[in-house]
Amino acid sequence: MLTRRATLMGAVAVAAAPLAIKASASEEIMDTSGAQAVDLSTLPRRKVKLVKPPFVHEHEQVAMSGPAVIQFEMKIIEKEVQVADDAYLQAMTFNGSMPGPLMVVHEGDYVELTLYNPPENMMQHNIDFHAATGALGGGSLTLVNPGEKTVLRFKATRPGTFVYHCAPGGPMIPWHVVSGMSGAIMVLPRDGLKDHENNPVSYDSVYYIGENDFYIPKDENGEYMRFEDAGDSYADTLEVMNGLIPTHVTFNGKVGGLTGDNALTATQGEKVLFVHSQANRDSRPHLIGGHGDLVWETGKFNNAPERDLETWFIRGGSAGAALYEFLQPGVYAYVNHNLIEAVNLGATAHVLVEGDWNNDLMEQVVAPSEYDVMHEGKTALP
Amino acid sequence: MRPLVTLSAVLAIGAVATTTTVMLWPNSPQIADVPEIVVIPAGSYSYRPSGDFRIGTRSVDAPRETRSANTDLEIMKYPVSESLYAQCVAAAACTETTVIGLLEAPQTDISYVDATSFARWYSSMTQQTWRLPTDDEWVRAAGERYVDAGLGIDKDEEDPSKRWLANYRRLVSERGDSDVEIHPLGHFGVNELGVSDIAGNIWEWTESCFINGQVSEDGTAVVEQTNYCGVRAVQGKHRAFIIEFVRDAKVGGCAVGIPPDYLGFRLVREG
Numbered sequence: 001m002l003t004r005r006a007t008l009m010g011a012v013a014v015a016a017a018p019l020a021i022k023a024s025a026s027e028e029i030m031d032t033s034g035a036q037a038v039d040l041s042t043l044p045r046r047k048v049k050l051v052k053p054p055f056v057h058e059h060e061q062v063a064m065s066g067p068a069v070i071q072f073e074m075k076i077i078e079k080e081v082q083v084a085d086d087a088y089l090q091a092m093t094f095n096g097s098m099p100g101p102l103m104v105v106h107e108g109d110y111v112e113l114t115l116y117n118p119p120e121n122m123m124q125h126n127i128d129f130h131a132a133t134g135a136l137g138g139g140s141l142t143l144v145n146p147g148e149k150t151v152l153r154f155k156a157t158r159p160g161t162f163v164y165h166c167a168p169g170g171p172m173i174p175w176h177v178v179s180g181m182s183g184a185i186m187v188l189p190r191d192g193l194k195d196h197e198n199n200p201v202s203y204d205s206v207y208y209i210g211e212n213d214f215y216i217p218k219d220e221n222g223e224y225m226r227f228e229d230a231g232d233s234y235a236d237t238l239e240v241m242n243g244l245i246p247t248h249v250t251f252n253g254k255v256g257g258l259t260g261d262n263a264l265t266a267t268q269g270e271k272v273l274f275v276h277s278q279a280n281r282d283s284r285p286h287l288i289g290g291h292g293d294l295v296w297e298t299g300k301f302n303n304a305p306e307r308d309l310e311t312w313f314i315r316g317g318s319a320g321a322a323l324y325e326f327l328q329p330g331v332y333a334y335v336n337h338n339l340i341e342a343v344n345l346g347a348t349a350h351v352l353v354e355g356d357w358n359n360d361l362m363e364q365v366v367a368p369s370e371y372d373v374m375h376e377g378k379t380a381l382p
Numbered sequence: 383m384r385p386l387v388t389l390s391a392v393l394a395i396g397a398v399a400t401t402t403t404v405m406l407w408p409n410s411p412q413i414a415d416v417p418e419i420v421v422i423p424a425g426s427y428s429y430r431p432s433g434d435f436r437i438g439t440r441s442v443d444a445p446r447e448t449r450s451a452n453t454d455l456e457i458m459k460y461p462v463s464e465s466l467y468a469q470c471v472a473a474a475a476c477t478e479t480t481v482i483g484l485l486e487a488p489q490t491d492i493s494y495v496d497a498t499s500f501a502r503w504y505s506s507m508t509q510q511t512w513r514l515p516t517d518d519e520w521v522r523a524a525g526e527r528y529v530d531a532g533l534g535i536d537k538d539e540e541d542p543s544k545r546w547l548a549n550y551r552r553l554v555s556e557r558g559d560s561d562v563e564i565h566p567l568g569h570f571g572v573n574e575l576g577v578s579d580i581a582g583n584i585w586e587w588t589e590s591c592f593i594n595g596q597v598s599e600d601g602t603a604v605v606e607q608t609n610y611c612g613v614r615a616v617q618g619k620h621r622a623f624i625i626e627f628v629r630d631a632k633v634g635g636c637a638v639g640i641p642p643d644y645l646g647f648r649l650v651r652e653g
Contacts, residue, residue: 085562260554329543331550354548357541367439368594370608
């Protein structure tokens, strides 16, 4: 009798086959063992442990030494995750979180990732780094079956924030991405970030906002369906995906992922770098009550940042960065300013900022109160 | 025991409604079997008025008042059930809304308009006066389950962000996680007064409007107020103000608030 896993692996192969000609590159599995060896033995090697978003592992903003090989490990976890009060997703994740963790290195460093696909998983996975050059971003060098691991090394040649995602071929690509398999890497210039006049700028803290769009099928009663495993969910999910209208748009993997107890915090005067990634779909971050002081909308640090933005555009398949100094205390909402997605589908984060209110920036001159309709308000209209 | 509504009663009322185009209220009670009532005895209780209160231009907690009720209050022990609301829908006196198909479950996805339509119909059917409770009547019936709306911030605190942040944190801690399962009536148990399901996952509509009020310098009394009735207070784990035609506050909340899980209602009977 076929096991669920064997059936699914078979399905993957069948599903991928018709695409072999028109998308042959994405099916190609290659290796680099025949190419000329590179000697990196003189470079220092440093291990960095990744942390769960929205937090980011400790790192230098200005590199204090020369290029190094930065070693990361990630384990792919397939598991059911609650993404809203009434909705569950058969998720596939890098390191157990949606989004996957933010990796930070400097330009010229070598990123060396060990990718584990544990035996309890059901599917093949790989990783495509938009920051990397060649081999489909590493995708064709990293396809791992359950129980396998692989090590990929690439040179971080371009400074910026970049998406990484799973891309295991054919229709599996979008499905794995909307099942949660994306994250970002930030490649900092060795001498740190620069403002529009090329003066150094730094941040006091960094938050990584990973945005996901989910496509969860509903049953005949309008209730979100729950599935035994990812394979079980595929056909119904594909139907919703192909309609292109997500059922949920989330920050940090679930509706409310960054609100309430999970709200972000800052203090007045703190400069916060918000790194925002969306691997599949366009987004437009907006900080209600605040701005982007310096915004690398496309995320690439060799381009001068834009200033004083109200809303910035994150193209599907990219990551951007926005630096903001909080000037006023209170509650801020960081939203996708398609407000339907923000309020009804979930793309809202809150930032709680402590400090002293500044009436020079804003004051309630007259509190809401009844006015004299007979005598007031006559001069307003043209 | 709570009376169970029989299917034949529902059908009978439905038949009346379909044969008449103009609503004709009966002269004799059509429903004699009313739901279980709890009597809240007259007496004093602690209360904070509902809305936005200021000393001058500075937002402060509404004053905590000791109020005194001269009469007993008769309130439904349970929220209005799906089966009871279905009778009103069948009579074409209420608008259809979401049902989960469990007759002894509270009716949710109810707007203020729905709740008051039901109260009008139910009053005519029973030949008794039924209406939504006011906010302070609900507080009386909630007993120890009433959550004091005060933030405990010093009335002299000048910085508006302190109240704002405190309010956000209080909502987060009081609300806990939302509960999206609709439970049968009685699931959340009775309070010390015998009223069931107070402050579960259903926020209940009240008659009370949003008040813009001025508070005395010492913070103890409301000295001036204006009512705004486009929104009404709903009560549960916290007090929220909801626009009268909204049935589901879960979606469409404001950018930084925390909305009720479900909207439902129970009625009081005037003696």
